[in-house]
Amino acid sequence: MKRITSRTTEITIERRRSLVTRRTTKRRLSYCPICAREGEFVTPEEAAARASVTLRTIYRWLEDGKLHFIEQPGSELVICSESLA
Numbered sequence: 001m002k003r004i005t006s007r008t009t010e011i012t013i014e015r016r017r018s019l020v021t022r023r024t025t026k027r028r029l030s031y032c033p034i035c036a037r038e039g040e041f042v043t044p045e046e047a048a049a050r051a052s053v054t055l056r057t058i059y060r061w062l063e064d065g066k067l068h069f070i071e072q073p074g075s076e077l078v079i080c081s082e083s084l085a
């Protein structure tokens with residue numbers, strides 16, 4: 001009985017930890033000059049997952065100017081989540 005309880009606790013902690021990690025690596029707030037306000041920016045991979053399209057489609061949308069994005073020297077390109085909606 002004691003054994004089962006401790007195992008359940010461990011699983012819960014692990015799950016919580018992985019959720020936190022995922023959130024901090026993928027969500028970030030930045031100022032979007034097109035929306036003219038601060039919004040959530042996501043990586044192209046996350047954008048593809050949210051829009052249920054392939055990464056290639058995301059890059060095509062970026063080229064077409066359909067998506068707002070910011071690109072800073074030394075950091076990866078990130079997409080405004082408002083433009084995904």
Ligand SMILES: [Zn+2]
Binds near residue numbers: 033036039082
């Ligand atoms: Zn925007």
